[in-house]
Amino acid sequence: MVARVFIDGEVGTTGLQIRERLAMRGDLELLSIPEESRKDPAARADFLNKADIAILCLPDAAAKESVTLIENDTTRVIDASSAHRVAEGWAYGFAEMDRNQSDVIAASLRVANPGCWPQGLIASVRPLVAAELLPSDFAVNFHGISGYSGGGKGMIAEYDSLGVSANVLAPYGLGFNHKHLPEMTEYALIERAPLFTPTVGNYYTGMLTVVPLNLAALDKVPTGAEIHAALSDHYANAPDGFVDVAPLEALERSDELNPQALNDTNRLRLHVFANDARAQAAIIAVYDNLGKGASGAAVQNLNLMLGVDQTTSLAA
Numbered sequence: 001m002v003a004r005v006f007i008d009g010e011v012g013t014t015g016l017q018i019r020e021r022l023a024m025r026g027d028l029e030l031l032s033i034p035e036e037s038r039k040d041p042a043a044r045a046d047f048l049n050k051a052d053i054a055i056l057c058l059p060d061a062a063a064k065e066s067v068t069l070i071e072n073d074t075t076r077v078i079d080a081s082s083a084h085r086v087a088e089g090w091a092y093g094f095a096e097m098d099r100n101q102s103d104v105i106a107a108s109l110r111v112a113n114p115g116c117w118p119q120g121l122i123a124s125v126r127p128l129v130a131a132e133l134l135p136s137d138f139a140v141n142f143h144g145i146s147g148y149s150g151g152g153k154g155m156i157a158e159y160d161s162l163g164v165s166a167n168v169l170a171p172y173g174l175g176f177n178h179k180h181l182p183e184m185t186e187y188a189l190i191e192r193a194p195l196f197t198p199t200v201g202n203y204y205t206g207m208l209t210v211v212p213l214n215l216a217a218l219d220k221v222p223t224g225a226e227i228h229a230a231l232s233d234h235y236a237n238a239p240d241g242f243v244d245v246a247p248l249e250a251l252e253r254s255d256e257l258n259p260q261a262l263n264d265t266n267r268l269r270l271h272v273f274a275n276d277a278r279a280q281a282a283i284i285a286v287y288d289n290l291g292k293g294a295s296g297a298a299v300q301n302l303n304l305m306l307g308v309d310q311t312t313s314l315a316a
């Protein structure tokens with residue numbers, strides 16, 4: 001059966017990349033709304049109700065509206081916005097976060113695609129809390145850099161117009177109230193929101209996130225090898241190999257620590273660094289904010305919902 005897929009917001013940054021990733025697929029029919037009616041709720045309702053799966057690549061308010069425009073109980077939804085990530089009745093679309101999460105996604109009518117930043121944090125911290133190497137009340141810090149495409153068409157236009165005169169590394173979110181905090185807290189299994197200091201760099205795409213771990217105050221201090229083993233065990237069982245853990249090496253730095261290293265892929269790679277004598281460690285994640293951070297994850301979720309083999313479907 002050919003599945004009908006409608007991308008609501010198909011000319012935006014995330015929507016365009018999903019369309020590119022799906023363009024060659026013979027098992028899908030891409031329903032495309034005419035340019036002049038792409039913001040007309042009646043026309044969108046028509047396409048949303050015709051689709052087997054609708055992928056929402058819209059600002060939060062428009063994504064919420066799309067869901068209300070669906071009048072049947074057959075159109076399945078993947079929402080790339082942050083509107084439904086901690087909402088009841090929605091599955092969280094990070095397949096690697098738990099052993100059974102890909103089955104949960106595969107069976108769901110409503111899937112919230114994870115935020116780009118939260119994936120780095122959840123991938124780094126959740127397995128350690130689950131393995132009881134970190135307590136759930138651990139004070140988590142989270143830093144990182146994202147390419148400016150993370151801010152969508154508005155931020156892309158801003159950086160394009162400034163060119164080389166744009167700030168090379170701009171910290172933001174300094175009111176410590178970033179919209180991603182609720183999903184980070186819930187899915188990293190931590191009790192308090194992380195202290196999150198994102199930065200945006202003057203380059204198009206790619207992310208590098210850091211979870212520094214000051215472990216000295218813990219009753220039982222995990223070693224770097226224990227942290228690495230817990231993450232490696234967790235992702236060895238993850239489906240499809242999109243998330244992996246680099247070997248634990250006694251390095252002060254690594255050339256792989258480049259936010260653009262996994263651009264144009266659906267992959268996320270974790271690196272563990274530690275100094276056991278100081279009870280200090282850091283977990284660094286590298287991925288593409290438009291790949292595993294958005295469009296790649298959406299295609300991965302689409303494949304799970306359709307029961308399509310990821311390795312033959314261009315999700316990678």
Ligand SMILES: NC(=O)C1=CN([C@@H]2O[C@H](COP(=O)(O)OP(=O)(O)OC[C@H]3O[C@@H](n4cnc5c(N)ncnc54)[C@H](OP(=O)(O)O)[C@@H]3O)[C@@H](O)[C@H]2O)C=CC1
Nearest residue numbers: 009011012013014039057058062080081116150152153294
């Ligand atoms: N960029 C990224 O790295 C990531 C983005 N996301 C999320 O995905 C969603 C889309 O983001 P992104 O692609 O970056 O954003 P963009 O701003 O690039 O694209 C959004 C698109 O939605 C269209 N749009 C806005 N309002 C409506 C409406 N009422 N009806 C129909 N279309 C509308 C816009 O139209 P117009 O072209 O006219 O402006 C635009 O084409 C957001 O919720 C974002 O938070 C998630 C993870 C990462």
Ligand SMILES: CC(=O)N[C@@H](CCC(=O)OP(=O)(O)O)C(=O)O
Nearest residue numbers: 081082114115116146150151200
């Ligand atoms: C660089 C930049 O501005 N990034 C955006 C997040 C990217 C994104 O689109 O957030 P969602 O994953 O929730 O949609 C921000 O920090 O708000």
